[in-house]
Amino acid sequence: MEQFEKLNKSFIDGDWVEGASGRSYENLNPYDQSIVNEIPLATEQQLEESYLKAKEAQKQWAQTPAEEKEQVLSKVAKYLDDHREEIIAIITRETGGSVIKANVEVDLTIGLVKEAINMPKELDKVEEVDAMVEGKVNKIHRIPFGVITSISPFNFPMNLSMRTIAPAIALGNSVVHKPDIQTPLTGGSIIARAFEVAGLPKGIFNCILTDLEEIGDHMLTTPHSHLVSFTGSTPVGKHIGETAGKMLKRMALELGGNNPFIVLEDADVDRAVDAAIFGKFIHQGQICMIINRIIVHEKHYDEFIEKFVERVKDLPSGDPTKEDTIIGPVINEDQADQAMKIIEKAKQDGAKVALEGKRDGNLLTPTVFIDVDNQSELAQTELFSPIATIIKAESDEQAIEFANDTPYGLSSSIFTNDLSRGEDLALKIESGMTHINDQTVNDNPTIPFGGTKESGVGKFGNPWIVDKFTITKWVSIQKEFRDYPF
Incomplete structure (x- = not known):
């Protein structure tokens, strides 16, 4: 683990470069506030250098045979697998995620890299x-897009970074990547080390450790990249859309959610409770796909609440490095404060509390609200915390x-127990993904991952990401000279 904690520099053109801003960021463990490492922040000038190096290096990488790209990706997957236990330890310390969450994240990340191995031949x-x-x-070719800008969040930083980075590199592009500064190791530096060890040519992957105070909107406005891949909140996504959109840049935006978990009249309540507990409380609810509203048919409403609350109140909370912990800390004090404000405001608005949570630093135990009005501020807010809302429906x-x-x-x-009807109803839900007899947190590298409405633009996953990260080019060959009308 210590070898990763030492990675406190940006990775630019194949070298580990200390941030030149004169400012530094303390990367804190959200559970006990211990310092994981200290990051000297990079400057806008260093970011610009990264784009220039990436732009130049990409020209050769685009011409590199598919077999060489596949070999690099295979070595990255092996590196991550070989260092699984060390990475899991860093994930628990840096993100506050449980050991279960950390294992899920490593599995998803390796899966993304392995699927990317199938892409270079495209x-x-x-x-x-x-x-x-x-x-x-007429011939239709795919050619690499060029330099891809990647910006990732704090919640599943390694997975949500790699789902842009691995396909982008597999398809002959170079990448300038900025992880959330709260998770610089799992979101960026460990990925950079994996590609470095795998022998990726210099300049193809660049990882900038910095904050917005240093770089502002430069990643959105730089003329050296015409594609921005971002995962994060809807308000930030809208800003990216407005800023990058003025330059007609292509965007892949996976944004927020208010994800419903529906228990129909013919559902198996016990199975629904099992799924709802996992889908609401994994990683303390800090996932874009997390269950945000539990909507239960009135036939099962009281039974569901009783069984759900009985189970939730016994979920182990505390130190995320311990194997049995389910509920760890939220990412920072501001996030904890925001959750408490949501709880207090909901109480003031008359929401009924079925289970009262407690706060200890950044650790919040679950709070469960029942009889929630679907139009209420509580129900219409993306909670991103261990707060559950249960809503009664009079009919399916x-x-x-x-x-x-x-x-x-x-x-x-x-x-539902009627799978055919469930599939019909799934098509009536206005969301990019619907899961029948499962919870809302699902991912796979070979599905079209993405949302509708204000939840994003574009789809991740193979082959959909291939269209996004390449340019489709028409080349026509006139084999017989044409007769023109004038």
Whole structure:
């Protein structure tokens, strides 16, 4: 673990470079406030240098044979797997995530890299399409996009960084990446080390450890990158859309969610309770796909609440490095303060508390609200904390209406014993993903991951990300000279 904690520098053009701002950031363990490491912050000038190096290096990488790209990615996957236990230890210390969460994140990250190994040969495929002009051959090529800007969040930093980085590099692009400064190791430095050890040529992957005070909107406005990949909040996503959109840049934005978990009239309540507890409280609710509203048919409402609360009150909380801990700390004091404000405001507005949580520093034990009005501020807020809201629906149809009554549309789930009807209803939910008889937190490198409405733009996952991270180019060959009308 110590070898990773020493990685406190930015990775620029294949070298570990100390941030030149004169300012530093203390990377704190959110559980006990101990210092994981201290980061000298990079400057806007160093960021610009990264883009210039990435732009130059990408030209050669684009021409590199697919087999060489595959070998680099294979070595990255092996490196991460070989250092699994050390990485898990860093994830628990840096993000406050449980050992369960850390294992899930490492598995997802390695899975993304392994799937990216299948992508380099996509650049070698050439499609021929019919031509309307006699003697013409139309060919469709995929070529690398160029330099891709990557910005990732604090909650699943390694996974949500790698789902941009690995496909981008596999498809012949270079990357300038900025992880959330609260998770610099798992979001950036360990990834940089893996690619360094794997032999990735200099300049193809650059990781900048800095904050907005130093760089402002430079990652959005730089003329050296025409694609921004961002995972984070909807307000920030809107700012990125407005700023980068003025320059007609391509964007991949995975944003916030208000994800419904629906228990229909014919559902198995015990199975629904099991799924709801996992889908609400993994990583303290700090996941874009997390269950935000539990909508239960009135037939099962009282039974669901009784069983849910009985289970939730016994969830182990505390030090996330301990194997049995389920509820660890939220990422920082501001996040904890925000959660407490939500709780107090909901109480003032008359929401009924079925389970009262407690706060100890950044550690919040679960709070459960029941009889929640779907139109209330509580129900319409992305909670991003261990706060559960349970809403009663008078019918299955009303449950679907409640589910759709939000500006978000990321993930959703339905519990039912009628799988055919469940699939029909799934198509009526306004979200990019719906899971039948499962909870809302699901991911896979071969599915179209992404939302609708204010939950994002574009899809991650193979092959959808291939379209996003390459340029489709039409090349026509006139094999017989044409006769023109003038």
